[in-house]
Amino acid sequence: MMKPLIMSCIFALCLASNAFAGSPKIDFTPTVKGDFQVQVDINTDLPDASVLSVSLSKHGLADNDPFVGTDFIKAPVNGGNASALVDAGKKPIPS
Numbered sequence: 001m002m003k004p005l006i007m008s009c010i011f012a013l014c015l016a017s018n019a020f021a022g023s024p025k026i027d028f029t030p031t032v033k034g035d036f037q038v039q040v041d042i043n044t045d046l047p048d049a050s051v052l053s054v055s056l057s058k059h060g061l062a063d064n065d066p067f068v069g070t071d072f073i074k075a076p077v078n079g080g081n082a083s084a085l086v087d088a089g090k091k092p093i094p095s
Contacts, residue, residue: 026052036089042075042082050077054084 024046031039040054057069075082 033085036087038086038088040075040084040086042077042084044077044080044082046077046080048077048079051075052077052082052084054086056086056088 025044026046027043029041031041033039038056042052042054044050044052046052052075053072054075055070055072057067061068070086070088073084073086075084
């Protein structure tokens, strides 16, 4: 069995035709669900039309290291909450 990579959560904020004045609150809780799978539960004060993008990347990469991580997954905000299951096992891992 392969040991899971140490991953860290990265968030990019995408607002769907909304302008948000001030700094939004975004709290997240990652939960490891298995080898290479992480469930990310998000609590925010962004409006319901907002969409968060969730990705995993290898922890500790230097600026000049090649990127090791997953594609972004869209997590729409509904009632101040969003959720995404990121499965890094579905992608080949660069050598």
